[in-house]
Amino acid sequence: MNEIQSRIKTVFDEQLDHQQAIRNTSFKERCAKLKSIETWLMDHKDDIRNAMHQDYRKPTSEVDLTELWAVLNEIRHIRRYLKKWMRPKKVNSTLALATAEAWIQYEPKGVVLIITPWNFPFNLTISPLISAIAAGNCAVIKPSELTPHSSKVIAKMVKDLFEEKEVALFEGDANVAEALLDEPFHHIFFTGSPKIGSSVMEKAAKHLSTVTLELGGKSPTIVDETANLKDAAQKISWGKFLNCGQICLAPDYVLVQKSVKEKLLEEIKKISIKQFSSENGSVKDSDNYARIVNKKHFDRLNSLLNETTSFGDKIYMGGNTDVETNFIEPTVLTDVTSDSPVMSEEIFGPILPVITFENIGQVVKAINNKPKPLGLYIFSSNRKNIDFILNNTSAGGTSVSYTHLTLPTSDLV
Numbered sequence: 001m002n003e004i005q006s007r008i009k010t011v012f013d014e015q016l017d018h019q020q021a022i023r024n025t026s027f028k029e030r031c032a033k034l035k036s037i038e039t040w041l042m043d044h045k046d047d048i049r050n051a052m053h054q055d056y057r058k059p060t061s062e063v064d065l066t067e068l069w070a071v072l073n074e075i076r077h078i079r080r081y082l083k084k085w086m087r088p089k090k091v092n093s094t095l096a097l098a099t100a101e102a103w104i105q106y107e108p109k110g111v112v113l114i115i116t117p118w119n120f121p122f123n124l125t126i127s128p129l130i131s132a133i134a135a136g137n138c139a140v141i142k143p144s145e146l147t148p149h150s151s152k153v154i155a156k157m158v159k160d161l162f163e164e165k166e167v168a169l170f171e172g173d174a175n176v177a178e179a180l181l182d183e184p185f186h187h188i189f190f191t192g193s194p195k196i197g198s199s200v201m202e203k204a205a206k207h208l209s210t211v212t213l214e215l216g217g218k219s220p221t222i223v224d225e226t227a228n229l230k231d232a233a234q235k236i237s238w239g240k241f242l243n244c245g246q247i248c249l250a251p252d253y254v255l256v257q258k259s260v261k262e263k264l265l266e267e268i269k270k271i272s273i274k275q276f277s278s279e280n281g282s283v284k285d286s287d288n289y290a291r292i293v294n295k296k297h298f299d300r301l302n303s304l305l306n307e308t309t310s311f312g313d314k315i316y317m318g319g320n321t322d323v324e325t326n327f328i329e330p331t332v333l334t335d336v337t338s339d340s341p342v343m344s345e346e347i348f349g350p351i352l353p354v355i356t357f358e359n360i361g362q363v364v365k366a367i368n369n370k371p372k373p374l375g376l377y378i379f380s381s382n383r384k385n386i387d388f389i390l391n392n393t394s395a396g397g398t399s400v401s402y403t404h405l406t407l408p409t410s411d412l413v
Helices: 003-023 027-043 045-056 060-086 123-134 148-161 174-181 194-206 229-245 258-276 295-311 360-368 383-392
Strands: 089-091 102-104 111-115 138-142 167-169 187-191 210-214 220-223 253-257 314-317 331-334 351-357 375-379 397-400
Touching: 003 111, 003 138, 003 174, 027 045, 027 060, 027 123, 027 148, 045 060, 045 148, 060 123, 060 229, 111 123, 111 174, 123 138, 123 187, 138 174, 148 167, 174 194, 187 194, 194 210, 220 229, 220 360, 229 258, 229 351, 229 375, 253 258, 253 360, 258 314, 258 331, 258 351, 295 331, 295 351, 351 360, 360 383, 375 383, 383 397
Parallel strands: 111 138, 111 187, 138 167, 187 210, 220 253, 220 375, 253 351, 331 351, 375 397
Antiparallel strands: 089 102, 314 331
8 A cells, every 4th residue: 555545544433433423513503614714715706716827827817707606606695594404304205104294314424535626626626515515524635636736726626624533635646546546435526538438437446435426428519590600600709719629518509490500600700809819819828718737738729720730620710729728719610411521429629610500400410410418508599499399309508599607686795
């Protein structure tokens, strides 16, 4: 057993011993812990913003919206409803126990492992952590090594607010994650790729650990001829190019009715320039646009772009790259077919293929010919078309007239 494995086992055993005390914490005690996280985040906003800019030049506005606002809003929501959630819930008895009194008694999982990704390092780390704390669990966190500055800030928060026997954090590469997965955690929360998710599930099965897996996939967006094209373009552009396209729920490709294709493309181009460019019209010089997280991911996307254009896909807008800064311009592809290289796997970057269709039946067939998507987005004013898509497709979540994220209406940060 090496040093890191030994330390992991020590921390796990300490949390196992301490879990009974955490399990019996009161509503007030749990709320106080959540409040301490909220206060810490508010006091260290600039540290968080600077860390994410150092990691991949994430714009301050995006940090505030997708990291800080999202987490602060969730903390406040949990604190508001936690007392109600903790109460036992009375239910009807079964026939076999007709004379008995029955209720649901909610209980913590125990000691949980949280393995988080790099694309939203604060949101996707703190969000499962606050849920674990609210439910009365101990937690071990493994943040991504690809955003080291963000991970260090999270590590400081954990050290400032918690003892290791309640919340601990281990930084490091895949070897650290493998060592953590060797321990019999009661629950594992993982966000990442389907390939790694499959490995996590396999490891969890050895200990009969329950799992929460938030994975990825090719999320289609459908735009028919009855859609409000300006509204659709705004939400598609924002949903796709936010965070430089590095979002598991981002619109992966667009299926647009042939009669409105050109108008939709014009609107996307106009709106994306407005959303992500600097005053001189350059996206590269803009402070409103992030970068690809590292050279490995840049090379993958750049190769995909070169391969798919060689295949015959046309660049309608964008296409410019800079290897020195991991910059890939918001890019829209046309003349894309189902067997194009860009349609073979999740893109996870700012490249948007656009495919035309004649009728809704073609759309349903195209979606069902691929693995079940994480998200599906419909832009239409035709109730019949909407219902047909909803009734004949399946996705992790389906939205009508929205993509994965809308702007907040209150100033929480």
